[in-house]
Amino acid sequence: MVSSQARGSIVISVDAMGGDRGPATVVAGLVLAMREHSDLHVILHGDEAQIAPVLAREPALKGRVTLRHAERIVTMEDKPSQVMRHGQGTSMWAAIDSVKDGAATVAVSCGNTGALMAVSMLRLRKLPGVNRPAIACFWPSRSEAGWSVMLDVGADIKADAEDLVQYAVMGAAYASNALALERPKVGLLNVGTEEHKGRTELKEAHELLTALVAGGQAGFDYAGFVEGSDLPSARVNVIVTDGFTGNIALKTGEGTAKLVGDFLREAFTAGILSRFAALLALNSLKRLQKRIDPRRVNGGVFLGLNGAVVKSHGSADATGVSAAVGLAYRLARSEFTQRLAARVASFAPAGQDAAAVGPADTKTGAGSDPAR
Missing domain, CATH: 3.40.50 (Rossmann fold)
Structure with missing residues (x-):
């Protein structure tokens, strides 16, 4: 104790x-x-x-x-x-x-x-x-909370349809708690938004989630399939995927954020005029740095x-x-x-x-x- x-x-x-x-x-x-x-x-x-x-x-x-x-x-x-x-x-x-x-x-x-x-x-x-625990992380987005939850980002490289549904339930519960969302919007990450696209387990999970939400007991809304460009959008609050895909997306996002930061630093230190412009934009740059700084949302939760x-x-x-x-x-x-x-x-x-x-x-x- x-x-x-x-x-x-x-x-x-x-x-x-x-x-x-x-x-x-x-x-x-x-x-x-x-x-x-x-x-x-x-x-x-x-x-x-x-x-x-x-x-x-x-x-x-x-x-x-x-x-x-x-x-x-x-x-x-x-x-x-x-x-x-x-x-x-x-x-x-x-x-x-x-x-x-x-x-x-x-x-x-x-x-x-x-x-x-x-x-x-x-x-x-x-x-x-x-069946399978998952690792959930925060993802910067244009949603009302400013962040979305993505899982799994690496606990298990595989996930069948039932696992993906469990991830949706756990991810929605986490988003409700961590982001103070009464009814999170859940999306299933796929290669496209059309219902005929994707692997068999994704299509099965899509049908299960659709039926679950239609039953009125889910406690979250289901936005259907989402693709990579939807990750930072306001369309969803929870992105559900297997650990293999989620981990690649996570590390790609971290690498892209670092690349953008490096490019901005190079652009604003290229010459005297660039440095002067950086001084004028200093407050805006600090806000941007804070918004995309992955250190400030460090921590994946085992669900x-x-x-x-x-x-x-x-x-x-x-x-x-x-x-x-x-x-x-x-x-x-x-x-x-x-x-x-x-x-x-x-x-x-x-x-x-x-x-x-x-x-x-x-x-x-x-x-x-x-x-x-």
Whole structure:
């Protein structure tokens, strides 16, 4: 249970060792996050010899961070199957176990995505009714909320029709909670908007979603098939796809945002007149930079587990870590896991004992590192 030190606080469990930049960056991110959330408390897992001196230099964290020593680290090269068998004693495993044991509400890690999903499934198990968990991320858009939710972005490279419908249900629940949308609009990503296009599982999912929404119990609207150009549009709030396609779209979007930023920087530093123009447009440029900065919406959420897990980008800086921890805080504050479980249960087939669908289920494909 939560310690008396943290009683009344929102407690988040954080893996300090998984990121490319080391525990000092994670601690710097915690400093930023705790400035925003006065009731945030963190259980920090990792090598005490490395972390304790860094924590000692941050008086703002005193009394708000509990350090728990973990001797071992899950590297980006470790295979998920190996971590499932031999991962005990690692900071990642310990971070997940804090959620399993009830000491924390949400876990955050910058580490190996495939291993994190595998350990999360092993220790937390899937929600009743869920075949494949999914990773959901935010996508900048012209929608009323300013962002859309896309899933799956890499938990599993495959998804059949029933899985895609579950993604729609979970994604809509996440969008309702995270984006304060009463009735999100869901779209199914395809190579075109015409009903005759796409793979068999997409067509089947389209029919199932159409029937589900027509029944009046879905809690979301279905916009039908959408294509790549619709991702940033106001047409949908939730984009549903398999993890293979979603991960490619995610990384393409990140790369394009960086390219646009680089082009703007080159254009406004090309000469004296360009630099003068940049000064005149400085406020507008800062607003644009903030709008497309992927660090500020860093954090993919694992949906479909008996506990909340946030996957931070592996190369996240302090701003990115702060965003992931802030997302975890909001999930904990809103009791999102309980809400999602109730939503999924309302769509589960009668008599299904999904608790028996364990982490060894061959339908999971947590073998990639998509969010790194």
